[in-house]
Amino acid sequence: xxxxxxSIIAVxxxxxxxxxxxxxxxxxxxxxxxxxxxxxxxxxxLLNANRIKKSIEWALQNMGVCFVPAGVGIINHxxxxxxxxxxxxxxxxxxTFLLMTLVGIWYQIIINKGQNNG
Amino acid sequence: xxxxxxxxVIIAVVFxxxxxxxxxxxxxxxxxxxxxxxxxxxxxxxxxxxxLLMFTISFEQYFAATKxxxxxxxxxVVALGFPLYQHLKTMKYQWPSILALLTLSSIIVIAISTxxxxxxxxxxxxxVSLSLKSVxxxxxxxxxxxxxxxxxxxxxxIILAGLFGAILGPSWLGLIxxxxxxxxxxxxxxxxHALGTATISxxxxxxxxxxxxxxxxxxxxxxxxxxxLIPALLSLMI
Numbered sequence: 001x002x003x004x005x006x007s008i009i010a011v012x013x014x015x016x017x018x019x020x021x022x023x024x025x026x027x028x029x030x031x032x033x034x035x036x037x038x039x040x041x042x043x044x045x046l047l048n049a050n051r052i053k054k055s056i057e058w059a060l061q062n063m064g065v066c067f068v069p070a071g072v073g074i075i076n077h078x079x080x081x082x083x084x085x086x087x088x089x090x091x092x093x094x095x096t097f098l099l100m101t102l103v104g105i106w107y108q109i110i111i112n113k114g115q116n117n118g
Numbered sequence: 119x120x121x122x123x124x125x126x127v128i129i130a131v132v133f134x135x136x137x138x139x140x141x142x143x144x145x146x147x148x149x150x151x152x153x154x155x156x157x158x159x160x161x162x163x164x165x166x167x168x169x170l171l172m173f174t175i176s177f178e179q180y181f182a183a184t185k186x187x188x189x190x191x192x193x194x195v196v197a198l199g200f201p202l203y204q205h206l207k208t209m210k211y212q213w214p215s216i217l218a219l220l221t222l223s224s225i226i227v228i229a230i231s232t233x234x235x236x237x238x239x240x241x242x243x244x245x246v247s248l249s250l251k252s253v254x255x256x257x258x259x260x261x262x263x264x265x266x267x268x269x270x271x272x273x274x275x276i277i278l279a280g281l282f283g284a285i286l287g288p289s290w291l292g293l294i295x296x297x298x299x300x301x302x303x304x305x306x307x308x309x310x311h312a313l314g315t316a317t318i319s320x321x322x323x324x325x326x327x328x329x330x331x332x333x334x335x336x337x338x339x340x341x342x343x344x345x346x347l348i349p350a351l352l353s354l355m356i
Contacts, residue, residue, distance in 0.1 A: 029257060029260070031254075031256065032256075034192070034195070035334060037196075038197070042199070049200075049204075060200075060319045061320060063316050064145075064158060065137065065138055065141040066187050066190045067159055068141060069137065069180070070277070071160075071163040072181070073177055080268075084244065091231065092251055095230060095252075096278075096282045096309045097309075100290070101291075102226065103305040103308045104305030105301075108298055111300060
């Protein structure tokens, strides 16, 4: 329980620093700055990774539910989807798989090369 | 507290609990049946849309009521920094190649997406929106507004790109011989942002780490290159 509170405080702290960074520097959303801050504070051992591990693993398992309300927002774009829906889905499908394939195969080749050399 | 705001609180609690309950039923089902297409996010969205249509509840009303869930999105993205930290050491020596391959792949696919959309639809605003679908929602929307796209279409295609990678990504990558957890994480993080990364984070910690790394770098790369690349392509085609 104490560790869970520690984790929440750590995340909220990083998010606040992220909001500050967005306000001062702009460019990226607060959550991305916050994520970088979280990684950095853990890396510099300013946060205790052992205390955070368990609650973050739980959060990662369940965070999908947070995306549901935004996803339901499709309901407001029925008109647009009726007109160009299939074409849009087709283009998104093709280019998403293209990007995934390109990055995946490329990095797999780099990994295989590294294993052969080592 | 007056009657009206008291009702609002009740409605908020009910909608939020219903959303969590539906999601958990599907998450439990998927765990038991081990079926990839049984994506709890997708199925919850479909069921909730049906419920809203059936009871003629507007999306605005539903979204306002479930605000606590949406507000957890930001801390959820921050939490992805943990798996990233855990794999920082192993990734250290591959930084240059990871950055190079993500930059080149993003440029190629943004260009193809823009040109394909202009060819098929001849609508520049939709071309802008669809080329920004692989990054996390806040960045995608910000760039859409900057480049004159359509925010609604961007939001919709971001969810689609996320779902495609989340549901079909691991099996497709396995099929084409991309079997390493690192390569799968990097690929799905680049193409399907936080939604894809959140889903594959359940497979392994390496998936989560490389997915998070990839979604941050891809978002940064896209934010840097698209304000130059997309207008250039649009002026070339029109």
